[in-house]
């Protein structure tokens with residue numbers, strides 16, 4: 001019997017969109033019963049949110065004051081305690097899941113399948129390696145739990161309208177005190193979330209300063225887009241780390257991606273390969289970004305971007 | 320602390336455009352430039368800085384692989400590591416096996432800190448550090464962009480999806496590095512000469528008595544789907560028209 005346990009990602013108040021994407025991946029496994037574990041301090045409303053996702057059969061609510069913040073060393077033993085009887089244990093390939101799931105896998109004595117991009121069967125999956133330059137088919141051994149992370153850019157969100165049952169579980173696990181959460185610093189932004197935005201505008205090293213990056217923000221706001229950046233722009237301090245797109249930043253799949261002053265290194269391209277339409281604006285017509293762009297415009301961004309912002313404003317009926 | 324253990328993996332250099340072999344049997348690695356995994360270089364740099372600040376006595380680099388890996392270990396010694404350990408095997412070890420091997424070495428060396436890269440840029444697994452911490456029953460601080468030691472504790476800033484997270488961990492612990500932790504130093508020629516005299520222990524994997532893991536079976540390799548060749552527009556008006564055409568504006 002195929003029974004899948006998904007680990008929900010949340011911030012204590014709302015469920016991260018990665019969870020609904022994991023549900024879609026899990027629902028591609030034939031004849032699977034899907035359970036979602038919500039480990040939180042007080043998970044009642046989070047569990048309710050997850051129960052509304054279609055294809056979810058049951059939500060397991062594990063409340064514990066120690067679960068106020070997602071600390072892998074604290075969550076992993078609790079997950080292992082409820083893992084019995086599950087053939088698959090999945091989490092998202094976000095920093096939350098990347099941190100947590102290998103710890104779970106090791107405690108269960110299995111290897112992990114990282115970044116599932118497609119499901120071929122209950123024990124057969126495809127995943128990217130070498131920054132997405134190769135796709136490998138991986139078969140997990142039969143008779144052992146399959147622990148995996150799901151590449152969320154490969155999946156649409158599961159729809160709402162479900163009504164799974166919610167079960168409170170009391171978990172008997174040794175919770176270590178050796179790892180203590182201190183604080184989370186995050187640049188609050190009213191812009192669409194980079195990982196789920198339909199449109200994303202990204203800037204690179206060419207912007208030259210944090211002040212100049214305003215050009216990118218303004219264009220993004222005219223488009224209603226999220227904002228991303230290359231590693232070079234993050235390293236130079238123009239923008240914070242959470243905006244990095246690429247192999248070691250965020251892997252995203254917006255309908256529209258506009259790369260401005262970004263050369264198109266493979267490590268960056270791997271983060272945007274699943275975008276619907278890629279637009280590149282770069283003054284160097286030979287830049288590798290043009291090899292994968294659907295629409296390219298060669299020229300100086302400092303001239304083009306303000307013009308584009310005005311044109312977008314006019315096209316969408318705003319000043 | 321007395322010792323820091325740093326993992327170094329030999330991988331295809333990050334500048335190489337990797338190709339899948341035409342028969343789908345794997346990725347072409349013949350005649351391709353090999354280097355230390357960039358994240359591991361950052362891990363070693365961090366260890367060296369800790370030692371240079373007087374907060375650690377010895378930096379040990381360890382790798383698992385064939386005798387070819389000695390080349391990367393020598394580079395690590397030239398950067399400043401004190402000695403190297405190679406656990407020798409011609410087989411590619413999976414992350415769980417690598418973690419079990421590292422744990423075995425930890426039992427012998429008793430380091431106060433283990434620094435690993437957050438992922439190797441070949442398999443992009445991002446697992447070994449977390450697995451090692453789990454098997455060892457010790458804290459993990461993954462994706463570190465800042466590491467401050469304070470006696471038998473450390474404060475680590477982690478790069479997470481929504482920003483920067485700080486955690487406090489008891490030592491010993493496993494810390495995995497992100498790109499912005501530091502910028503690794505360049506190796507100077509005299510250091511390469513000096514490194515030749517530093518100890519490099521080779522331990523056959525068979526001598527370690529590692530539990531076999533049920534490995535994942537990699538059955539086929541394929542190149543990624545190519546994107547269709549795009550168009551070049553002349554100006555902003557052309558770009559706006561093309562976007563409207565696709566219903567994106």
Ligand SMILES: Cc1cc2nc3c(=O)[nH]c(=O)nc-3n(C[C@H](O)[C@H](O)[C@H](O)COP(=O)(O)OP(=O)(O)OC[C@H]3O[C@@H](n4cnc5c(N)ncnc54)[C@H](O)[C@@H]3O)c2cc1C
Pocket residue numbers: 203204205206229230231232233244245246247248249250260261262263264265266267268271281282283284287299300301302333357358440
């Ligand atoms: C292990 C590893 C992991 C990495 N992970 C990532 C990752 O996740 N994400 C990532 O992005 N990178 C990553 N990198 C870095 C990557 O290799 C590149 O160095 C980086 O993406 C380059 O950023 P860039 O395109 O902004 O800068 P550059 O490569 O310097 O490109 C700047 C571009 O701007 C253009 N330009 C300059 N002035 C103008 C102007 N006035 N108008 C228009 N165009 C202009 C130039 O023609 C050039 O093409 C990684 C590297 C390593 C080694």
